Amino acid sequence: MGSLNGKVAIITGAAKGIGEATAKLFAKEGAKVVVSDVDEENGKKVVEGIKKAGGEVIFVKADTSSPDDNKNLVKKTVKEFGALHIAVNNAGIGGPLAKTADYPIDGWKQVIDINLSGVFYGTKFQIPEIIKAGGGSIVNIASILGQVGTANSPAYVAAKHGVVGFTKTAAIEYAEEGVRVNSVGPGYIKTPLLSALDDETLEYIKGLHPMKRLGESNEVAELILWLASDKSSFVTGNYYAVDGGYLAR
Ligand SMILES: NC(=O)c1ccc[n+]([C@@H]2O[C@H](COP(=O)([O-])OP(=O)(O)OC[C@H]3O[C@@H](n4cnc5c(N)ncnc54)[C@H](O)[C@@H]3O)[C@@H](O)[C@H]2O)c1
Numbered sequence: 001m002g003s004l005n006g007k008v009a010i011i012t013g014a015a016k017g018i019g020e021a022t023a024k025l026f027a028k029e030g031a032k033v034v035v036s037d038v039d040e041e042n043g044k045k046v047v048e049g050i051k052k053a054g055g056e057v058i059f060v061k062a063d064t065s066s067p068d069d070n071k072n073l074v075k076k077t078v079k080e081f082g083a084l085h086i087a088v089n090n091a092g093i094g095g096p097l098a099k100t101a102d103y104p105i106d107g108w109k110q111v112i113d114i115n116l117s118g119v120f121y122g123t124k125f126q127i128p129e130i131i132k133a134g135g136g137s138i139v140n141i142a143s144i145l146g147q148v149g150t151a152n153s154p155a156y157v158a159a160k161h162g163v164v165g166f167t168k169t170a171a172i173e174y175a176e177e178g179v180r181v182n183s184v185g186p187g188y189i190k191t192p193l194l195s196a197l198d199d200e201t202l203e204y205i206k207g208l209h210p211m212k213r214l215g216e217s218n219e220v221a222e223l224i225l226w227l228a229s230d231k232s233s234f235v236t237g238n239y240y241a242v243d244g245g246y247l248a249r
Pocket residue numbers: 012013014015016017018019036037038039062063064065090091092093094114141142143144185186187188189190191192193194
């Protein structure tokens with residue numbers, strides 16, 4: 001029996017990377033999965049893969065920076081599967097790379113809209129349905145950069161710190177109603193998000209992790225699974241790193 005049997009889960013940004021790995025793992029653990037993304041082509045490929053493996057899954061196109069899309073995503077989920085128990089607000093972008101004085105204003109707005117406001121919109125519309133279902137778990141994907149800074153990514157660092165703080169507030173507000181809310185902070189993970197970085201930079205980044213390697217998406221998905229499942233029933237309002245020791249320095 002899977003640890004998510006009978007649960008319905010939304011995963012945003014599930015067409016690739018960490019979201020894709022999470023959607024596949026959740027389906028394997030018995031959840032009915034809603035794969036959501038702006039990337040319809042790759043999202044549908046993920047759905048086909050899950051179906052072939054015997055999972056129950058649908059694709060819903062949604063841009064997390066749009067409140068209406070988030071509302072519609074929850075509505076379609078409940079219409080298709082009858083309830084909502086779990087949400088992983090994972091969609092995110094890296095954004096421009098530049099020092100603060102040179103950072104483009106439109107890039108700042110885009111990163112904050114997707115990486116921070118997107119998590120707020122998602123959580124806002126997911127909570128009432130999770131309460132109706134008798135409780136559940138929301139996992140917001142932050143980053144090691146939700147705990148420490150790095151040069152050339154002011155918007156990303158600000159957004160991810162925002163996700164960590166926002167998660168604590170939502171957790172306090174809804175703890176008594178059975179909604180657990182936690183954030184996950186991956187170190188650098190081998191996904192298309194890192195495609196903007198050259199080999200030399202990637203080698204340098206590996207060296208920042210005591211394990212001297214990048215993480216794999218499924219290593220992050222395993223932590224998300226634990227936080228989403230009832231195995232973490234007394235866990236809420238916290239931040240969990242999966243970072244090869246990055247933050248231990
Ligand atoms: N890869 C890393 O090193 C790393 C490290 C720490 C945190 N993270 C975080 O993990 C999450 C997933 O990242 P990933 O590495 O799997 O990236 P990825 O680029 O492989 O996948 C991100 C997915 O999000 C989707 N997406 C982008 N903008 C969207 C929007 N507005 N609405 C809906 N979907 C959208 C993309 O289409 C893509 O499928 C992100 O929040 C990212 O910030 C990643």
